[in-house]
Each structure stands twice: as structure tokens, then as C-alpha cells.
Amino acid sequence: MKKLLSIIGVILIISVYAYEQYLNTADTFVEEDYKGDSSAQNTNHAYYLPTSTTGQVIHHTNYILSYHEAHEQAEWVAYQLNKSDIVYADRKRPYFYADKAVKTKSADWRSYKNSGYDKGHLCPAADRRATVASYNETFLTSNIAPQNHDFNAGIWNELEQTVRSWATSYNGVYVVTGGILEDNLKTIGKDRVSVPNYFYKIIFNEADAHSKMIAFLMPNRANENKSLSSYVVSVDQIEALTGIDFFPRLEDNLETRLEANTSTSGWRFR
Numbered sequence: 001m002k003k004l005l006s007i008i009g010v011i012l013i014i015s016v017y018a019y020e021q022y023l024n025t026a027d028t029f030v031e032e033d034y035k036g037d038s039s040a041q042n043t044n045h046a047y048y049l050p051t052s053t054t055g056q057v058i059h060h061t062n063y064i065l066s067y068h069e070a071h072e073q074a075e076w077v078a079y080q081l082n083k084s085d086i087v088y089a090d091r092k093r094p095y096f097y098a099d100k101a102v103k104t105k106s107a108d109w110r111s112y113k114n115s116g117y118d119k120g121h122l123c124p125a126a127d128r129r130a131t132v133a134s135y136n137e138t139f140l141t142s143n144i145a146p147q148n149h150d151f152n153a154g155i156w157n158e159l160e161q162t163v164r165s166w167a168t169s170y171n172g173v174y175v176v177t178g179g180i181l182e183d184n185l186k187t188i189g190k191d192r193v194s195v196p197n198y199f200y201k202i203i204f205n206e207a208d209a210h211s212k213m214i215a216f217l218m219p220n221r222a223n224e225n226k227s228l229s230s231y232v233v234s235v236d237q238i239e240a241l242t243g244i245d246f247f248p249r250l251e252d253n254l255e256t257r258l259e260a261n262t263s264t265s266g267w268r269f270r
Helices: 002-025 132-137 149-153 155-169 235-242 252-260
Strands: 029-032 056-059 064-068 073-081 118-121 144-147 173-179 198-205 212-219
Touching: 073 144, 073 155, 118 149, 144 149, 149 155, 155 173, 155 198, 155 212, 198 235, 212 235, 212 252, 235 252
Parallel strands: none
Antiparallel strands: 029 056, 056 064, 064 073, 073 173, 118 144, 173 198, 198 212
């Protein structure tokens, strides 16, 4: 019996190691000194990508991110969300894993332990339920940031659900999201992961002459009984806070018009 248990233990250890290796290496490449236009290399994601203030852009199969080592999290995560991505399969939640594509090493999940903050997904797991692999990839620690629990489970979750409804209604949307990373933020854990005071989410729907864009800026705390629409800001405002150019490949006149917009017209709220 002891021998059998030992064999089972070895098999489990090997399986966990192989699974971690798969999550962190499959269909991933790192693009250093990234300036904003990666159309030649970005074969998996033919979308508009933001600029990176850090030069460490990582292309995973189901999202792309710019990692900010000083804050131990992504300054942005960008991905396309299509109607076909919105499925309701009951997926088993895996453990969180360090992202080995981050050359400077992403934060260890243990830095969140007993911190009082949730491991808040930037690309939500619910946006990637179509396959087990796409779902599991959202559990890399490069795709999380410390979030107040009431915020994560409350107004932020409501926004994520609304974005999924837009992806279904508007024939897909492009999403960019992250925390406002600035100096002198509170940190947690041995990796000193910064706790953003605010999180943003930008949604772009490309539809020929009727393209539209909307942006949200939310404090990382429990909602104060405010509606989603009360958090709408211009993309220009988020660019001023982050130093990121979110849509450098858009035609200039269109970019100027969409990024200055604060209207909710054309967006149906839940």
C-alpha cells in the first residue's frame, strides 16, 4: 500500500509540473522594446494594441499584456471578446501560476495570501470559458491585480458581465483593462505587489462608420450605490493618468473623436 501511495504521489507531482509548464509556455512569445504597432508579429491577435511604458509585452494565446515589474502586475491586458467566447461551461478553477514568459518573474500568488485583497482577474476567467486551455490561461499571475473584495464581486463584476453582453449584442468588442499604476501605492506580500487605487476598462466596438468607444474609471473599493454609467470617463483622461497611448493605430481623426467621448449613447446597459 505504501509503495502504491508513493507511486501515486510521484505521478501527481509530475502531472502538476507538466501542467504548469504548459500554461506558461504554450503559444507565448515576449516582444521587448515594444512601441505600439505589432501587426507583423501579432499573428494570434489582429487587434489594436496600446503602447507599453515598460517594453515587456507578452503575447499569450487568449490575451496580450504589458508587464510592469515595478508594480508586479500588468499595466494593461488587451483582448478581443467575441460572441463565441461567451459560453457557460462549468470549468474547474485551477491554481494560480507564475507567468514564466515574464523575464523579470511575475508575482507569486502567495503575495496575495492573507493580504485582505482578492486576486482580481484583468482578463476575466468568464470571458475565456470556451475551452479548458483558454480558461486556465487566465490564472497566470501576470493577469491578476489586488482588488478590494466588495469591488471585485460588486461593481467590477457588474461591468464585466455588461461587457460580455455587449460582445454578444455588438458582434464582438475589443477590451483593454488594468490598474492605474502610480508612485507610492500600498503594496502586499513579499513581492511588494502594488494595490491600485483605481482600475480602468476601455471597450472598443469597430463597426465601419459606426465604431464606438467607452471607458470606465473605478475606485478600488465597495461601490457607493452608483450606476455603471456614473463611472464613464474619456479615454484621454485614462491616457493622462497612465502615460499609455491606447489606440495608436487608429486613424487620427477617428482616434481623436472616440478617445474624447464621454457619452453612453449607443451602449445598452444591463
